[in-house]
Amino acid sequence: MGTKRHFRVWRGDSDGGEIQDFDVEVNDGEVVLDIIHRLQATQTPDLACRWNCKAGKCGSCSMEINGMPKLGCMTRMSTFEESETVTITPLRTFPIIRDLVTDVSYNYQKARENPAFAPPAGVKPGEYRMQQVDVERSQEFRKCIECFLCQNTCHVVRDHDENKPAFSGPRNFIRAAELDMHPLDARSDRKEYAKEHQGLGYCNITKCCTEVCPEHIKITDNAIIPLKERVVDRRYDPLVRLGRKILRRDQLPAEAVSVGAPAGETPFSSARSPQTAAVGADGKLEVAELLSGHQGGPSPFGDEQAFPLPEGNISYIHPAPDPDIPPEH
């Protein structure tokens, strides 16, 4: 048997609207989207709300619940006190269409401006070969469900429509970072492009976007900060040095593996040349980047290691047999 709880829901369109009060039944195990559906079924059949999967995967049911940008289908009613009023409003950063439905086309326009994947010359689809180690960093960004909660939260555009033409926003920064880290992407200017054409400089690393991401993508640490430049030249990174020692890299052939880089261009991915540290005009590193736990996310194997490892570089010690366990026949 459910309980009656109090809800406040914004209703209106682009000409204006108001928050209206409702008492709705809530049952065990329900989420906010269930309550909206019950409202539509019992009191407000014309209440507009966008949804699709009810499983946190389509990114449609983004809304603000008690002021926090969330997915309606992933916000359990059990997270509120029984006496608590739950206020549901549309995403604030995008123009209202009706009730809880907003026009999110800004995000798609900005996505179109992101330069597409540039395949390497001379390699046809079906011939792409990548190592898992090469895609580990960028794979995280493929979890994005395009709910645009991060875009809605970012203060650069939340109350500043005037910034929208110049700012692509965190969702598009993770796409730029994903392509920048893609082992086969032939463009070598993605960081520069993000700075000059996508408004990367507007971001001051507040991490609000990361806090609201339902896929727990570390937008700021793993995408924006590496885009804003690597802090430490990987050649001098202590982790990489340790990796080199373990793998006795000095004994490896000096030639790095190049995955089809055009003549004169920086090779991609694991063969990418080390980059200089990003220092300001005063010659100092940016403090925010120094504090990050993921400074450039260096691989412990170093950037230029090819897999599988040459046999000479693998040392494996077989465990001593346990005298208490009889040998298998």
Ligand code: SF4
């Ligand atoms: S970290 Fe940058 S992109 Fe993310 S919310 Fe803050 S300013 Fe916006």
Ligand code: SF4
């Ligand atoms: S990065 Fe996260 S918050 Fe932003 S659109 Fe993708 S899933 Fe949503």
Ligand code: FES
């Ligand atoms: S309905 Fe698909 S994410 Fe909520």
